Amino acid sequence: xxxxxxxxxxxxxxxxxxxxxxxxxxxxxxxxxxxxxxxxxxxxxxxxxxxxxxxxxxxxxxxxxxxxxxxxxxxxxxxxxxxxxxxxxxxxxxxxxxxxxxxxxxxxxxxxxx
Amino acid sequence: xxxxxxxxxxxxxxxxxxxxxxxxxxxxxxxxxxxxxxxxxxxxxxxxxxxxxxxxxxxxxxxxxxxxxxxxxxxxxxxxxxxxxxxxxxxxxxxxxxxxxxxxxxxxxxx
Numbered sequence: 001x002x003x004x005x006x007x008x009x010x011x012x013x014x015x016x017x018x019x020x021x022x023x024x025x026x027x028x029x030x031x032x033x034x035x036x037x038x039x040x041x042x043x044x045x046x047x048x049x050x051x052x053x054x055x056x057x058x059x060x061x062x063x064x065x066x067x068x069x070x071x072x073x074x075x076x077x078x079x080x081x082x083x084x085x086x087x088x089x090x091x092x093x094x095x096x097x098x099x100x101x102x103x104x105x106x107x108x109x110x111x112x113x114x
Numbered sequence: 115x116x117x118x119x120x121x122x123x124x125x126x127x128x129x130x131x132x133x134x135x136x137x138x139x140x141x142x143x144x145x146x147x148x149x150x151x152x153x154x155x156x157x158x159x160x161x162x163x164x165x166x167x168x169x170x171x172x173x174x175x176x177x178x179x180x181x182x183x184x185x186x187x188x189x190x191x192x193x194x195x196x197x198x199x200x201x202x203x204x205x206x207x208x209x210x211x212x213x214x215x216x217x218x219x220x221x222x223x224x225x
Contacts, residue, residue, distance in 0.1 A: 006157075031211070040122070042217040043158075043202070050211070058212075090157050099206040100146050100165065103213055105157035 002027045004106035006091050012114045013078065013085060021076045021109045023091035029104075031097035032074035036060060037088040037108075046089075049074055050097030078111060086112050117141050120203055120216025129225050133190040137203035137216045140184065144214070145207035147179050149188045152200045152218065161201075162188065193223045 004025045013019045025032065034046040045058030049068040063082025068074050074093075078085045089109045094101040120137045127133055135149075146165045150158035162177040164170045170177045178187040186205075190197055203216040 004157075040217065043213075043215045045212065048211070094211075097211040099208060099211050101211075102146075102148050102160050102163045103204075104160060105150075107157045108155075110155070 004091055004093055004104060006089075006106035006109050008109060009107070011109055011111045013111060014114050016080045018077055018079050019111070021078070021089055021091075021111070023074045023076065023106060025072055025074075025091075025093045025106075027093055027104065028071070029093035029095050030071070031094045031101070032068065033092040033094075033103060034058075034064070034066065034074070034076045035090045035092065037090055043090065046076065048097065117214050118203065118205065118216045121219055122217055124220040124222060126222045126224060127193055129193060129195060129223055131193050131223070133193050133197070133221060133223075135188045135190075135201050135203075135219050135221070137186050137205075138184055139186075139205060139214075141205075141207070141214070142184070143208040144184075144205040146205060147177070147186050148204040148213070149175075149177055150202040150204060151197075152202060154199075158202055195223050195225050198222045 007022045031050050033048045035043040047066045049055035065077045091106045092103040094103045118139045149162040151161050152158040164177050167179050167181045174191045176189040200218040200220050202218045204213045
């Protein structure tokens with residue numbers, strides 16, 4: 001079945017530690033996105049990539065980094081510079097990075113601080 | 115004024131009721147409108163996608179868009195306990211790929 005796989009489902013971070021969240025899609029989509037979801041705040045865009053080897057900052061990119069070396073993979077690193085990393089992280093993809101393309105989501109990774 | 119406003123609820127209805135969920139928006143550039151359903155601890159699932167004013171029906175779900183009033187709705191007929199979830203509206207438009215989301219409405223359908 002085609003879809004978006006995020007791993008792990010739950011992740012714990014220690015102070016000063018970088019952690020990487022995995023996102024893999026087999027939908028052959030060009031565009032991929034990372035969102036953060038906090039209670040009562042809706043989804044906020046962290047980074048997006050319209051094509052391999054290219055990505056842009058979203059609304060809340062500080063303390064995060066990404067890479068897009070393969071079409072199917074868009075890992076997100078939460079660095080120690082992100083002071084409030086506890087949240088539900090969602091990866092999404094769309095056929096192209098165009099406004100008329102709906103985005104499809106994975107089942108998320110919940111990150112907590114130890 | 116926020117770009118997209120959505121009543122967070124919570125909304126509680128008996129099984130079989132008709133449910134109406136709504137969003138208003140301020141950006142007239144929005145042309146594409148989506149409704150997502152999100153179960154607890156899961157990612158949002160695309161329910162409906164529309165790009166013109168009027169109604170679109172899919173089974174028990176009807177999406178309605180009124181661009182003149184900048185108002186969109188999702189109706190659920192014959193609601194079931196399995197419809198209990200958070201419903202998110204989202205919209206986009208123009209040359210901007212970006213999806214703008216409402217904060218979501220938590221719906222509970224009681225058996």
